[in-house]
Amino acid sequence: MAPKPDLTESFIALALQVTCHAVNRATTRQEASELMLETIKRLSEQIAASIAFIGADCRLILLPEYFLTGFPLGESIDEWAEKACLSMQGIEYEALSKIAQRHSIFLCGNAYELDPNFPGLYFQTCFIIDPTGSIVLRYRRLNSMFAPTPHDVWDKYLDIYGLEGVFPVAKTEIGNLAAVASDEILFPEVARCLTMRGAEIILHPTSEVYGKELAPKQAAKISRAVENMVYVVSANTAGIVNTPIPAASVDGGSKIIDYRGIVLTETGAGESMAAFAEIDLAALRRYRKRPGLNNLLARQRFELYAETYAQTKLYPPNTMLEGEIERKHFIKTQQEVIEKMGIGNGEWGMGNGNIIN
Incomplete structure (x- = not known):
């Protein structure tokens, strides 16, 4: 395979919209793990085909929220931890790392994850894997309705990971990357804290209703991009199968928004690689350095x-x-x-x- 060009200031990002194959009906951890590995195999083929179509300058690929497992449907915290949560050094991460290495890409996703520092709990985690296969960012969701968060074990979490571990930003060759999970896009403080730590691109794995009307999350994505002067890359699921919930309830609308709030690309329903666009870091950095009314970051009075x-x-x-x-x-x-x-x-x-x- 030919080496990837050095495209530090300009490259293509892809919000890959894929179907989530839920593991709720699995009766054992082994059965759930086999389903997850089958999903990763399918993703490997879809990612290879997408890059072949888009081109070698596709350097960043975002996958939807909980793309490996779906979400708990009646399972207790202990049951979900046993069945569906990844180990921090688990075989699932290893398989995903091989995809990032094979294609020399930054691969971002979202999964439920165990942490040995917090037995009996799990966290919903956004991760970024770099082209060497290393996990360079782990962001644990801070606002969740039905899952544990770092705030629920706040003092101990800060002792172990510090505030930089709560609001991590990965300084990479393709810019400063951060992640916000699902409906956390509705919480402006999360994106703001990440921006204050240098974020230039906010990756947003989600699984949400999509339609013609401007729903709250859709408005929030544009707002977070404008107020923080960042790119927002948002990947939605193409439905969730193997659950009692109608599959297409959360399907469509993956998009990329630039630092001015302009939607650069957006896809409809179904599995799709259509939501890809150029990330022009040089233009973003020039925009942030320009004095004037639109430089909202430079006008902040914290x-x-x-x-x-x-x-x-x-x-x-x-x-x-x-x-x-x-x-x-x-x-x-x-x-x-x-x-x-x-x-x-x-x-x-x-x-x-x-x-x-």
């Missing part, structure tokens, strides 16, 4: 907001440090937070002593 954030307490950290966790924990905690907010009493945001100290 001191204005820092004290209010520091004083505000809402969703509690460290709720999963001890004891067995059941799924009802998530709803119970959210109900307590809503009660604390006092929205029904008109107290939200009025410094009642529960939210703003």
Whole structure:
């Protein structure tokens, strides 16, 4: 295979829209692992064919959210950890690393992952594998409705990984890469913190409803690109099969948005490699250096907001440090937070002593 050209300042990124073959119906870990490896084999062929069509300057490929497994459907945390979660040095990562090496690409995806530092839990993890096959970024989802997050074990997580491990940015030959998972695109603080640490390209693996109307996530992708002056590469699933949920419920709309909020490419429904576009890092960096109204990064005054954030307490950290966790924990905690907010009493945001100290 001919060597890839050095395209540090300009290359092609692909948001590869593929079907998720869920493992929920697998009855053993071995059966689930075989399904995952079959998915990786299928992906290997699709990635090879996509690069052959797009060209050798395709250097970055993003896969959808939980593309190997789907999501839990009634499984307890322990059951899902046993059946569907990857080891940090597992055979699935090894197989994906070989794809990145074979094609000299940066390969990004999203999976449920075990961490030996936190027995009994798992994290939804975005990963980036570089052309040498090394994992150069692990981002654990910080806002999740039904999965453990670093915030739920906050003090211990910070002790082990530090704040750079909470908001990681990979400084690579194709720019500074970061990742945001699924509906975290709706949380502007996550993308902002990544940008403050140097992110130029935000990779967004997702599995979401897609339609003709401008849904909240679609609007948020454009907003995150504009306000942070970054490229947003978003890969959606082409449906999820092998579950009771209708397969096409989350299908279509993978896209790439530039730092001005312009949608460079977007695909419809079904498996597709049509969502590819040029990433022009030189142009992005020139844009960020240009004084004027549109340079939103250079106009930021973070001191204005820092004290209010520091004083505000809402969703509690460290709720999963001890004891067995059941799924009802998530709803119970959210109900307590809503009660604390006092929205029904008109107290939200009025410094009642529960939210703003």
